[in-house]
Amino acid sequence: MAIPxxxxxxxxxRGVTTVEIVAIGDELLxxxxxxxxxxxxxxxxxxxxxxVTHKATVRDTVAAIADAVRDGLGRSGVxxxxxxxxxxxxxxxxxxxxxxxxRPLQFREDLWEALQRRWSRRGKIPETxxxxxxxxxxxxxxxxPRGTAPGLAVxxxxxxxxxxxxxxxxxxxxxxxxxxxxxxxxxxPAARKPFRRHLRTAGIAESAxxxxxxxxxxxxxIEVAYLPEIDGNDVRLSAWxxxxxxxxxxxxxxxxxxxxxxxxxxxxxxxxxxxxxxxxLLLERGMTVAVxxxxxxxxxxxxxxxxxxxxEYFWGSMVAYDNRxxxxxxxxxxxxxxxxxxxSQETVLEMVDGASKRSGAAVAIAVTxxxxxxxxxxxxxxxxxxxxxxxxxxxxxxxxxxxxxxxMVQKRAAQGSLDLxxxxxxGEEE
Amino acid sequence: MAIPxxxxxxxxxRGVTTVEIVAIGDELLxxxxxxxxxxxxxxxxxxxxxxVTHKATVRDTVAAIADAVRDGLGRSGVxxxxxxxxxxxxxxxxxxxxxxxxRPLQFREDLWEALQRRWSRRGKIPETxxxxxxxxxxxxxxxxPRGTAPGLAVxxxxxxxxxxxxxxxxxxxxxxxxxxxxxxxxxxPAARKPFRRHLRTAGIAESAxxxxxxxxxxxxxIEVAYLPEIDGNDVRLSAWxxxxxxxxxxxxxxxxxxxxxxxxxxxxxxxxxxxxxxxxLLLERGMTVAVxxxxxxxxxxxxxxxxxxxxEYFWGSMVAYDNRxxxxxxxxxxxxxxxxxxxSQETVLEMVDGASKRSGAAVAIAVTxxxxxxxxxxxxxxxxxxxxxxxxxxxxxxxxxxxxxxxMVQKRAAQGSLDLxxxxxxGEEE
Numbered sequence: 129m130a131i132p133x134x135x136x137x138x139x140x141x142r143g144v145t146t147v148e149i150v151a152i153g154d155e156l157l158x159x160x161x162x163x164x165x166x167x168x169x170x171x172x173x174x175x176x177x178x179x180v181t182h183k184a185t186v187r188d189t190v191a192a193i194a195d196a197v198r199d200g201l202g203r204s205g206v207x208x209x210x211x212x213x214x215x216x217x218x219x220x221x222x223x224x225x226x227x228x229x230x231r232p233l234q235f236r237e238d239l240w241e242a243l244q245r246r247w248s249r250r251g252k253i254p255e256t257x258x259x260x261x262x263x264x265x266x267x268x269x270x271x272x273p274r275g276t277a278p279g280l281a282v283x284x285x286x287x288x289x290x291x292x293x294x295x296x297x298x299x300x301x302x303x304x305x306x307x308x309x310x311x312x313x314x315x316x317p318a319a320r321k322p323f324r325r326h327l328r329t330a331g332i333a334e335s336a337x338x339x340x341x342x343x344x345x346x347x348x349x350i351e352v353a354y355l356p357e358i359d360g361n362d363v364r365l366s367a368w369x370x371x372x373x374x375x376x377x378x379x380x381x382x383x384x385x386x387x388x389x390x391x392x393x394x395x396x397x398x399x400x401x402x403x404x405x406x407x408x409l410l411l412e413r414g415m416t417v418a419v420x421x422x423x424x425x426x427x428x429x430x431x432x433x434x435x436x437x438x439x440e441y442f443w444g445s446m447v448a449y450d451n452r453x454x455x456x457x458x459x460x461x462x463x464x465x466x467x468x469x470x471x472s473q474e475t476v477l478e479m480v481d482g483a484s485k486r487s488g489a490a491v492a493i494a495v496t497x498x499x500x501x502x503x504x505x506x507x508x509x510x511x512x513x514x515x516x517x518x519x520x521x522x523x524x525x526x527x528x529x530x531x532x533x534x535x536m537v538q539k540r541a542a543q544g545s546l547d548l549x550x551x552x553x554x555g556e557e558e
Numbered sequence: 559m560a561i562p563x564x565x566x567x568x569x570x571x572r573g574v575t576t577v578e579i580v581a582i583g584d585e586l587l588x589x590x591x592x593x594x595x596x597x598x599x600x601x602x603x604x605x606x607x608x609x610v611t612h613k614a615t616v617r618d619t620v621a622a623i624a625d626a627v628r629d630g631l632g633r634s635g636v637x638x639x640x641x642x643x644x645x646x647x648x649x650x651x652x653x654x655x656x657x658x659x660x661r662p663l664q665f666r667e668d669l670w671e672a673l674q675r676r677w678s679r680r681g682k683i684p685e686t687x688x689x690x691x692x693x694x695x696x697x698x699x700x701x702x703p704r705g706t707a708p709g710l711a712v713x714x715x716x717x718x719x720x721x722x723x724x725x726x727x728x729x730x731x732x733x734x735x736x737x738x739x740x741x742x743x744x745x746x747p748a749a750r751k752p753f754r755r756h757l758r759t760a761g762i763a764e765s766a767x768x769x770x771x772x773x774x775x776x777x778x779x780i781e782v783a784y785l786p787e788i789d790g791n792d793v794r795l796s797a798w799x800x801x802x803x804x805x806x807x808x809x810x811x812x813x814x815x816x817x818x819x820x821x822x823x824x825x826x827x828x829x830x831x832x833x834x835x836x837x838x839l840l841l842e843r844g845m846t847v848a849v850x851x852x853x854x855x856x857x858x859x860x861x862x863x864x865x866x867x868x869x870e871y872f873w874g875s876m877v878a879y880d881n882r883x884x885x886x887x888x889x890x891x892x893x894x895x896x897x898x899x900x901x902s903q904e905t906v907l908e909m910v911d912g913a914s915k916r917s918g919a920a921v922a923i924a925v926t927x928x929x930x931x932x933x934x935x936x937x938x939x940x941x942x943x944x945x946x947x948x949x950x951x952x953x954x955x956x957x958x959x960x961x962x963x964x965x966m967v968q969k970r971a972a973q974g975s976l977d978l979x980x981x982x983x984x985g986e987e988e
Contacts, residue, residue, distance in 0.1 A: 157610045159597035160785065160794070166615075167589035180587045182622070183615040185596075192612070355590065364590075416880070425863025426856030429877040433855025436931055436964060444883035446876060447859040450846070453874035457916065486887065501866055534866060 143316035144288070147173060148200035149183040152193055152211035152221055153294060156185050165210045165292075165299050172303055176312045177319030178206075188212050193224035201228070201287035208307070211294030213277035215257040222262060222280070225289055229282055231264040239269065243276060270306035274298045281310055288314065322366040325379050327386055330360045330402060330547040332393040337361055340389045348378045358536050359543035360402075363390075392556055395547065402546045403431040409553045410441035410491065415519075417549070418487035419445035420458050420479040422470065423497040423513065427542040443487045448479070458482030469508070471496050473525055476514035480525075484518055491553075492518045495545045497530075499537045513541045517552045524552050573746035574718070577603060578630035579613040582623055582641035582651055583724060586615050595640045595722075595729050602733055606742045607749035608636075618642050623654035631658070631717040638737070641724030643707035645687040652692060652710070655719055659712055661694040669699065673706060700736035704728045711740055718744065753802050755795045755813050760832060760977040762823040764791045770819045778808045788966050789973035790832075793820075822986055825977065832976045833861040839983045840871035840921065845949075847979070848917035849875035850888050850909040852900065853927040853943065857972040873917045878909070888912030899938070901926050903955055906944035910955075914948055921983075922948045925975045927960075929967045943971045947982045954982050 149169060155161045163185065170180040181204060186192040193212065200207040212221030226233050240261035247253035263269065263280055270279030270290075277293040279302040290307055292299045329337065334356050341363075345352060348367075355362040365382050367375035387394060395405050410417055421428045429445030432438060446457045451470055454460040460478040468474040479494035497513030504510035511532070516525045526548060530540035579599060585591040593615065600610040611634060616622040623642065630637040642651030656663050670691035677683035693699065693710055700709030700720075705728040710721040720737055722729045759767065764786050771793075775782055778797075785792040795812050797805035817824060826835050840847055851858045859875030862868060876887045881900055884890040890908040898904040909924035927943030934940035941962070946955045956978060960970035 155783075157596075157600060157613060158604070159600035159610075160783070162592065162594060162597050164592060166587075167592050170587060170589035174588065180589075181617055183587060185613040185615075187611055353585075353590070418883075419877075425868070426859025426875055426877065429856025429879070430860050433877070433879055434965075436929075436933075438855070439880045442879050444877045444879040444887060445856055446887070447849075447856065447863075447874045449859070449863055449872050449874040450869045453848075453917065456918075457874060457876070487883065488886075499866075535864075 143319075144178060144206055144311065144314045145316050145319045146181045146204040147178050147206045147208060147311070148204045149180055150193065150196045150200060150207055150209045151183065151185045152188055152209060153185075154187055154218075156211075157187060163210075164296055165294070168296070168300060169208060169210075169303060169307075172308060173311065174321060176308065177315050177317075177321040178311060188218045188220060190220050190224045190227065193221055194228050197225055197228045197289060201289065205287040206290075206311070207287065208290045208292060210292050210299055213260070213291060213293045215254070215260050215276070219259070221291055222259075222264065225282070225291060226264045229264060229284060229286055229289060231266060231282065231284070233262040234265050236261050236263055236269075239263070239278065246276060268310070270302050270310075272298055272302055274301050278302075279306060281307070283314070318370055320368045320370055322368050323372050323375050323379060324367075325365045325383050326398055327363045327365075327383065327390075327394050328360060328396045328400070328402075329363065329390060329393045330395050330543060330550075332361065332390065334361045337363065337390065337393075341386070344385055344389060345382050348382050349375065350378055350382045352382075358532070359539045392551060392554065395550060401431075401434070402543060402550065404435055406546050406550050406553070407432070407435060407438065407441055409550060413490075413553065415490040416441055416443045416487075417491040417493060418443040418483045418489040420448060420483035420492065420494040421445055421545075422448055422454065422479075422495060423499045424495050424538050424542045424545070425449060425499075427538055428493060428495060428545055431542055431546065443489045446483060446486065454479065458486065471498055471508055471512055471514060473514060473527070476516040477523070477525060480516040480518050480523065490520055491549070492516075493545050493549055495541055497528075497537070497541055499534045499541070501534055511537050513537070513544065515541070515545045515548050517545070517548045519549075519552050522552065524548060573749075574608060574636050574741065574744045575746050575749045576611045576634040577608050577636045577638060577741070578634045579610055580623065580626045580630060580637055580639045581613065581615045582618055582639060583615075584617050584648075586641075587617060593640075594726055595724070598726070598730060599638060599640075599733060599737075602738060603741065604751060606738065607745050607747075607751040608741060618648045618650060620650045620654045620657065623651055624658050627655055627658045627719060631719065635717040636720075636741070637717065638720045638722060640722050640729055643690070643721060643723045645684070645690050645706070649689070651721055652689075652694065655712070655721060656694045659694060659714060659716055659719060661696060661712065661714070663692040664695050666691050666693055666699075669693070669708065676706060698740070700732050700740075702728055702732055704731050708732075709736060711737070713744070748800055750798045750800055752796045752798050753805050753809060754797075755809050756828055757793045757795075757813065757816055757820075757824050758790060758826045758830070758832070759793065759820060759823040760790045760825050760973060760980075762791065762820065767791055767793065767820065767823075771816070774815055774819060775812050778812050779805065780808055780812045782812075788962070789969045822981060822984065825980060831861075831864070832973060832980065834865055836976050836980050836983070837862070837865060837868065837871055839980065843920075843983065845920040846871055846873045846917075847921040847923060848873040848913045848919040850878060850913035850922065850924040851875055851975075852878055852884065852909070852925060853929045854925050854968050854972045854975070855879060855929075857968055858923060858925060858975055861972055861976065873919045876913060876916065884909065888916065901928055901938055901942055901944060903944060903957070906946045907953070907955060910946040910948050910953065920950055921979070922946075923975050923979055925971055927958075927967070927971055929964045929971070931964055941967050943967070943974065945971070945975050945978050947975070947979045949979075949982050952982065954978060 184196040268281040272278045275298040280291040351366040353364040369375040426447045432442045448454040459482045464474040483492040494516040500510035614626040698711040702708045707723040709732040781796040783794040799805040856877045862872045878884040889912045894904040913922040924946040930940030
């Protein structure tokens with residue numbers, strides 16, 4: 129179905145504000161691969177004032193790609209394609225774009241030589257790869273040091289079309305090094321873009337955040353978004369402006385109010401992880417933490433060791449999954465296990481005691497619970513978790529109930545134990 | 559831009575073969591949320607002979623949604639939308655679909671009562687939620703026990719349009735319970751669909767698999783796809799047919815040849831995880847495993863405890879992250895650490911010894927390495943990992959080098975240790 133294309137409005141080329149994405153490949157449509165490229169592109173172009181307003185995911189046929197590119201150019205004037213630049217017969221992006229733009233493919237000797245050099249280490253390049261050295265007449269070549277298919281950019285009277293390879297690590301490099309500067313030079317300098325603050329919370333439900341925040345920010349020119357994760361809820365504040373100076377004060381005021389409304393539930397600003405926050409608190413105090421964990425099966429340890437240099441504050445963990453390990457490794461008494469069970473205040477206290485004694489660390493965490501799906505009782509349903517934290521001579525113990533699947537209970541229990549440690553290190557009285 | 563819609567061809571209603579998806583929401587386009595719904599829908603509809611041939615991701619405006627739905631109905635006759643069914647003013651999917659289909663929205667008293675009942679536990683339902691009880695005239699209501707917005711299906715002369723809520727756990731339930739049967743009843747019984755086998759490998763590069771397989775399956779009517787993951791490479795075989803009986807023998811033959819070509823590198827068929835395979839081997843032998851891990855920071859333990867009932871074969875893990883923990887917890891000698899370093903054959907052997915002795919378990923795993931990004935030397939670069947496995951009185955030790963970021967080295971080392979245990983349990987001579 130041929131749709132007549134809108135001619136590129138004069139002057140728009142230097143005032144680009146919107147971009148469309150065409151993601152190419154049967155594997156994306158069949159669900160074998162989930163596309164992460166489009167989200168990357170959107171996040172990277174946002175700070176230069178460009179907004180992704182449409183995305184089409186299409187099969188790797190010339191007709192499907194050409195239709196999507198034509199529609200996108202007609203609506204927005206700028207299209208970025210991902211995928212279909214390889215050497216096989218399924219890779220037809222360039223032919224499709226060439227047909228839409230009316231610019232035939234041209235064999236480029238310099239690109240072919242570069243490809244041959246790249247291949248020389250692993251033998252002679254197959255003749256079929258010659259198609260990778262063909263580009264639409266007048267296209268700008270965007271170097272791809274991580275793969276064989278370069279990116280391509282065409283800026284013509286029909287619009288701007290940028291073609292990028294599908295593998296994310298190749299795409300990402302070309303996006304940052306070439307595409308962003310290419311589009312920044314053509315973006316509307318007077319476009320409004322979002323300036324954002326991101327706050328991370330633990331131990332409070334999305335609805336409870338909503339109730340506390342309610343209309344408390346309504347006098348500010350700020351959008352509030354609640355972003356629920358399995359183990360906590362983030363709050364994102366956005367203010368749209370040409371320049372940060374227009375909204376900086378409003379954003380600061382909104383952040384200040386959220387701290388007043390949510391208090392210690394906020395553990396970080398930006399992208400910081402709770403384990404990182406806890407790590408920094410331990411570093412500041414020159415303390416080391418040891419862990420005794422059961423139902424989380426190593427997840428607390430894994431969280432604490434994610435960051436390079438974690439050995440400065442993380443001693444290690446005793447993952448006492450089997451009850452025998454609780455006795456042999458942590459010195460939990462047979463009596464506590466028999467009389468009160470593995471998931472009990474008595475056992476978690478003996479576990480935190482074992483972690484302290486075994487390690488000599490100033491700080492200890494213990495976690496024991498029922499992650500499910502089986503093993504629950506009326507008195508202790510699936511999701512029941514006991515947490516204990518010791519900081520020097522202070523011990524705090526909590527019973528929690530985490531909803532969800534086995535995996536969700538494990539994640540929530542690990543996050544809960546790290547949050548209890550954070551609050552205890554901050555000296556919160558409870 | 560209004561595109562004249564193709565009238566629904568007579569008889570096609572009972573012969574549906576393709577489906578298009580329209581994913582709705584600014585958050586999807588801005589990169590704040592990655593859409594997993596489309597992949598779910600594609601995988602779930604594949605076995606009933608329906609193929610997703612196009613996906614549009616659009617902003618939450620009536621015009622953008624209506625255009626995408628109209629285009630999709632014109633091309634394929636069947637459109638599934640996700641998102642935009644909530645109670646806020648951004649939720650305009652129903653209005654957009656109603657305008658395309660020419661079927662006005664109708665307030666349904668029965669749905670409103672059901673919504674009020676659902677809300678009764680948390681107080682009075684806001685009047686703004688009344689829009690959630692409106693449906694296009696003649697729509698079938700698809701129950702959503704996990705949320706307030708039901709799914710909707712309209713089957714009319716313009717095509718089939720199904721509207722689903724955006725939250726994945728709500729979408730998934732309606733998809734399985736209502737959408738799949740609804741579409742199965744309308745699918746073309748003579749459509750070819752893919753029958754698949756999925757083989758999982760460890761310890762062999764994608765290129766090496768490619769070289770071994772090469773043209774060995776070319777006489778069979780089978781498509782081969784290589785699916786690389788961070789910690790291994792999967793091979794997917796697909797054969798298209800109306801009925802499995804047409805291709806079952808070819809698939810079996812292809813699987814047999816792959817086993818001959820790849821040998822013990824294949825650890826599972828289907829979606830099984832390597833930790834699950836190892837767990838089953840331990841269960842069969844009535845053995846229990848204990849772990850001593852350093853650079854993997856708890857990941858080996860976490861993998862082994864992912865499955866319910868893991869305590870039948872998993873004793874626990876000693877995550878000896880700090881060197882002091884290696885000494886105090888595992889009994890590694892100061893001498894081994896000083897003379898050979900924490901990442902050495904001597905240390906990993908003392909670690910596996912410590913895990914055995916401390917636990918009394920018949921099987922032990924030890925892992926120590928340099929996950930990076932810092933800490934590497936010329937002799938022991940980042941990615942150097944020592945693995946040891948003990949099964950009864952047999953001990954196997956290996957030095958490996960895993961490329962990639964810290965996170966990738968940790969994942970690959972954990973997988974490598976589980977794979978070494980699998981091979982040792984199977985009695986492979988090396």
